[in-house]
Amino acid sequence: MQRVWLYCRDAQRCIGCGAEENNLMSYILYFLISSTILLFFADNLYSEIYGILTALSLSLIIVFLLAKKTYRWISYILFFAISITSFFGYTEALTGSHAVSDNFLFYGLSFYTASIAYLNSKRKLTLIDSLKVSNPLLIFTGPIALFVRPIAHRSVYQRILYFLPFSIIGIFYFQIVGAPLSAYMFLIHATDLVSALTFAFIFEIFVYANFCGLSLIVYSISGILGYKLPLNFRQPFSATNVVEFWKGWHTSLSSVLKELFYTPARKVLGSFGALLLVYFSSAMWHGITFNFLVWGVFHALCFYITVKVLKSNSSFKSLITFLVMIFGVVLGRLIFADNNTSRLLEKLTFQYDGLNSFAQISSTPTVSKVALILGLIFVMGELLLRNNKFVKKRNYKHLRTPTAQLFLLGIIVLLAMNVGGDYAIYGQR
Amino acid sequence: MQYMVRDKSLYSFVIFVFAAIIYITYLFYDFKNQGNGWREDFGLHKKSEILKVSPNALLLGGSNVAYSLSANQLTTLTEYSWYNLGLYSEAFNDQNYLSYVSTSLNDEQRLNVDLVVYSGIAPLKSGYLAGRRKDRSDPWGKRNLSLIPNDPLALTLKNVLLRKDKKLGGYPLPIMRGDFNFNKKRCDQNYKAAFEREMNWKEVEAWVIFQVSKISETFPNAELVFVIPSVFYGETYDLNLDNLYTTKLASLIQYKFNSKVKFLAQPPYFEKNITCDNEFHGNEEGRAWRTNNLAIFLSSLN
DSSP states (O other), rough: OEEEEEEESSSGGGTTTHHHHHOOOHHHHHHHHHHHHHHHHHHHOOOOOHHHHHHHHHHHHHHHHHHTTOOOOHHHHHTTHHHHHHHHTTTTOOSSSOOOSSSGTTTTTTHHHHHHHHHHHHHHOOHHHHHHHHHHHHHTTGGGGGGGGEEEESHHHHHHHHHHHHHHHHHIIIIIIIIIHHHGGGGGGSHHHHHHHHHHHHHHHHHHHHHHHHHHHHHHHHHHHHOEEEOOOOGGGGSSSSSHHHHEEEEHHHHHHHIIIIIIHHHHHHHHHHHHHHHHHHHHHHHHHHHHHHHHHHHHHHHHHHHHHHHHHOHHHHHHHHHHHHHHHHHHHHHOOOOOOOHHHHTTTOOOOOSSSHHHOOOOOOOOHHHHHHHHHHHHHHHHTTTSGGGGGSSSGSSHHHHHHHHHHHHHHOOOOOOOOOTTTSSOO | EEEEEEEEHHHHHHHHHHHHHHOOOOOOHHHOSOOOOOHHHHHHHHHHHHHHHOSSEEEEEEEHHHOOOOHHHHHHHHHSSSOOOOOOGGGSSSHHHHHHHHHHSOOOHTTTOEEEEEEGGGGGSSSHHHHHHHOOOOOSSOOOOOOSSSSHHHHHHHHHHHTTTTTTTSSSOOOOOOOOOGGOOOOOOSSSSOOOOOOOOHHHHHHHHHHHHHHHHHHHTTTEEEEOOOOOOOGGHHHHHHHHHHHHHHHHHHHTTTSSSEOOOOOOOOSSSGBBBTTTTTTTTHHHHHHHHHHHHHHHOO
16 A cells, blocks of 8 residues: 655654754744634634733743743742632633633733743753744643644645644534533533533533644644644543543643653652642642642542552453543543532532433533534544554544544534634633 | 555545535525524614604613513503513624614613613523623624534525525514514423523623623613513522522622612522523513513612
């Protein structure tokens, strides 16, 4: 079968990569084109897109003031800058709900400061790197710009052929599955066991569809423009345990957390201590609220238990770690999503009060019910077909086949409609 | 490690181009055929009739007002001459609605308005305010050409195949004083009730202040009554949360506007069969009941 070499992961091995890596002008062009693309789509993503640019401009000034003082503590101040603004009420906690900051100057701040913190820690804070992480197209899907590499040596035609299918998957996830699921947000108020778990489950799909969808769109556009990003999501639901799950969920932030917290802390605190610190830091980065504190400890425990069980000789270790993952992901989302402490505590009493939530689900618009069914099918597909030769690569290859693309495009063309809920849930502060 | 792409990607590209052509064609079709004419007919009919009535009291708000409050009944029960300016979806955003209201009356008529009742559902639906803030539709729901159609192609195809007219199912033209014409509307109560509240308090606070300020500016001589409408919640009703929420809203209005603005939270509809096609819409009986409740409150102000 004829194959076309497209790019290689290690830029050092690509002919011509080295020269382009440091081409400031190409990054400026990349920045400008990305800004233009984002502004074109801005109406559906941000009502105040200029806020991001303003925030980035202000942050850039701070960066250059600090550029030569690469002390490690500056990284931590930068990383937790968003926690401070959250604590003082200038930004909202990042629960995944539509919690847009009142002050538009803070839009994009969380990922930007996390990126700069990483660069500072790595002592790689250069003009080009600062420009990379300021790219407004990339900033609302995580500190992904840290890992951008040029692949412009491949023809535009080749890049379109390879990267375009990712856009189709992204649009499908974001607009067809994610956006209509926002109709279920009212379930957050219900505190009985079935409703709380139902909400957590639906919200998990919503967050995944929204965030992964946008990440794939950005991945695709960036690739077509000649800059390759790592996949921010790698089919997390194809995982068999929590450790694998986190290797596929928001990978760019995981890299930052590893560099800033896990690596330096492991020598001092040991594995579990470092793990606890990573989750605690991640929790506080999302917002200084009770639910994130509980979430951080809970997931650190799930992670630790999984590692211990995997290292054991138990013949049931696959089953145990799988169940821990299901339990951790759903209950973790229940805790993560609700920063109303009294309501969360009431949910955590797990009181059974009938099946009201199912009646409420049936009252939502048809488009939301279809989105829920599609979301379930695709998440279950990742999970149940994880050993399939296309699925196990964990790079959405199963959705990039011509048949799958035909199906996705057909659904997009037939079901796309304006339902609201088309905002970047992680890019609002 | 190296990555490769199979030449089968070309098939995907061809499929994409084909789908893009269909999608873009449909976007233009949807744009040209968007909006249900009945919304515009309904709004413009009221606009033309109110000039003849010259009321000194107004009912403002969205469809909860159009369906569930009666200007004729209030005119009988109170000493004012009322007009119902309730519009479908409250004209999709606040600017649209306030512009519609202010241009419906001439300057002299506006100055002669003594009493305004505003009833909005925004605090009763989570995310509704954010949606309204972002909505760029015109007062009749027509949007600029965008990347996402108003109606999905699947629905349009279904309507074409079943030969359904988009105008059917809309609002009939109102009767006297802008009241809803239930003789031409079938109330089937085919909906599921769900209790919810907008929990983003900053959003609610900003909205209340904006609405009250703008309505007061438009009708400088009028007394304003801010109303939380009746809704049917069935078994989902959370009395404690409702009480807490209502108290908080009342305190906000009292704190911001003292006694200049009155506040009324109307009780939930007591049974489903006095409602129409959703939980916010009373039927003829529900309208009479809710209007009577409002009239009792208004009489207590005197």
